[in-house]
Amino acid sequence: MAISKDLLNEGESIVISTRTHPKALLLPLLALVVLLAAGVFVQTRVDQDIVTKVVWAFVAVGIVWFSLRPFLIWLTASYAITTRRLITRHGVITRRGHDIPLSRISDVAYEKDLIDRLLGCGTLVISDASTHGQVALPDIPRIEKTQRRLSDLLHDLHSDGRRDEGV
Secondary structure: OOOOHOOOOOOOEEEEEEOEEEEEEEHHHHHHHHHHHHEEHHHHHHHEEEEHHHHHHHHHHHHHHHHHHHHHHHHOOOEEEEEEEEEEEEEEEEOOEEEEHHHEEEEEEEOOOOHHHHHHHHEEEEEEOOOOEEEEEEEOOHHHHHHHHHHHHHHHHHHHHHHHOOO
16 A cells, blocks of 8 residues: 555565554544634624634634644555564654564554444554564554454464474
8 A cells, every 4th residue: 555665675575554544534524624614603703804814824724733734644654564574654744664573573452442343443552572562553444354464474474483493
């Protein structure tokens, strides 16, 4: 989806590529509606041109901050699970990334609240052998399928390692 093939090493392939569930855009959409409603309300009720212009300026700033910014953050965040690692990328101006080799992942769990259950998403919680301990990826679509697929990859990785050791 959003992970570039240039990020992959030789022999590595993308198993799952996704971004945050569109649920993350519900509050920004609500903010857009409320801000526009406030602007229209003031424009229809107040006869002073300067007050209307000031309110619309605040509405424009609010739309950029509460609607456009979250949309750009959602649009630029992506997660991928490859045959070798978990890749996360996010950021609009400054891009940040985090790669976790599958061999360092010790546990994969997920969390779903009531709204997540209704929308089919959840938080993927990955425990690894680093100093950070856990990485939480919020609002992952089809969370149970993603968790099962990642668990299968980890099982295959550890099974191959045991066969190489002669166990």
